Amino acid sequence: xxxxxxxxxxxxxxxxxxxxxxxxxxxxxxxxxxxxxxxxxxxxxxxxxxxxxxxxxxxxxxxxxxxxxxxxxxxxxxxxxxxxxxxxxxxxxxxxxxxxxxxxxxxxxxxxxxxxxxxxxxxx
Amino acid sequence: xxxxxxxxxxxxxxxxxxxxxxxxxxxxxxxxxxxxxxxxxxxxxxxxxxxxxxxxxxxxxxxxxxxxxxxxxxxxxxxxxxxxxxxxxxxxxxxxxxxxxxxxxxxxxxxxxxxxxxxxxxxx
DNA sequence: AATATTATTGATAATTATTATCAATAAGGA
DNA sequence: TCCTTATTGATAATAATTATCAATAATATT
Numbered sequence: 001x002x003x004x005x006x007x008x009x010x011x012x013x014x015x016x017x018x019x020x021x022x023x024x025x026x027x028x029x030x031x032x033x034x035x036x037x038x039x040x041x042x043x044x045x046x047x048x049x050x051x052x053x054x055x056x057x058x059x060x061x062x063x064x065x066x067x068x069x070x071x072x073x074x075x076x077x078x079x080x081x082x083x084x085x086x087x088x089x090x091x092x093x094x095x096x097x098x099x100x101x102x103x104x105x106x107x108x109x110x111x112x113x114x115x116x117x118x119x120x121x122x123x124x
Numbered sequence: 125x126x127x128x129x130x131x132x133x134x135x136x137x138x139x140x141x142x143x144x145x146x147x148x149x150x151x152x153x154x155x156x157x158x159x160x161x162x163x164x165x166x167x168x169x170x171x172x173x174x175x176x177x178x179x180x181x182x183x184x185x186x187x188x189x190x191x192x193x194x195x196x197x198x199x200x201x202x203x204x205x206x207x208x209x210x211x212x213x214x215x216x217x218x219x220x221x222x223x224x225x226x227x228x229x230x231x232x233x234x235x236x237x238x239x240x241x242x243x244x245x246x247x248x
Numbered sequence: 249a250a251t252a253t254t255a256t257t258g259a260t261a262a263t264t265a266t267t268a269t270c271a272a273t274a275a276g277g278a
Numbered sequence: 279t280c281c282t283t284a285t286t287g288a289t290a291a292t293a294a295t296t297a298t299c300a301a302t303a304a305t306a307t308t
Binding site for chain 1: 293294295296297303304305
Binding site: 128129130131149166169 | 266267268274275276
């Protein structure tokens, strides 16, 4: 037996999947606690790392220091507002061109990641 | 007088500019110390932040926890090898199509950032 | 179903990265 | 040259993440 399916891992993945925001670990931990207060913070860290390795969850990198997480596998761009610090999805940016170049690359590209930074429509 | 040009800031920018790797703060700090051992670590943090605000330096985000920095303003893609953890530039990826979409966006996009992750040619 | 094995957990300590504090220094205008 | 105050270096404080370890529970074996 190599890995085990645990109740905690299920709860963590389900909770993240149902969040449309892109929570930090701490925010995810708070949401998980609402479902099961016994789940520890270290368990959230551990399982999110596992889910990333399994390709079920993606790490989102922004300028604001800490990491955000996303269980949405549909290809999309992230937008980070430097003013209100909101992080959200853009589905109307076409990435087919990039996809094609990735496939023709001499490197083995497992994933790619596109982040826009600027001022969102609400803030300006 | 609002901001001042300091010897330390010059050294930090020059040092980063001449590094073709994309150092972390600590690696940059070590390189800076070789030029002037009196420069403190906090000064490196502070000046890199300033240089980012001024658009002279870019923060590179990878999966490996800490941030890397780049003084190269030429538009390019970063590749992070999940095996050897090297981070390097790709200049042969065409981003014109992204540029175009950025300009037509309803958001004010100040910068965008493209990262590929996978296995580099040396590692496979 | 009962048992044995060991991956995983929760709690907490340790580590690491980054930011804040503050007296001393030095950039640059007067 | 003097004055003002932004910046510095050293260090403390904070925040994010990882390591430790006994207790628990998932699952393979009996």
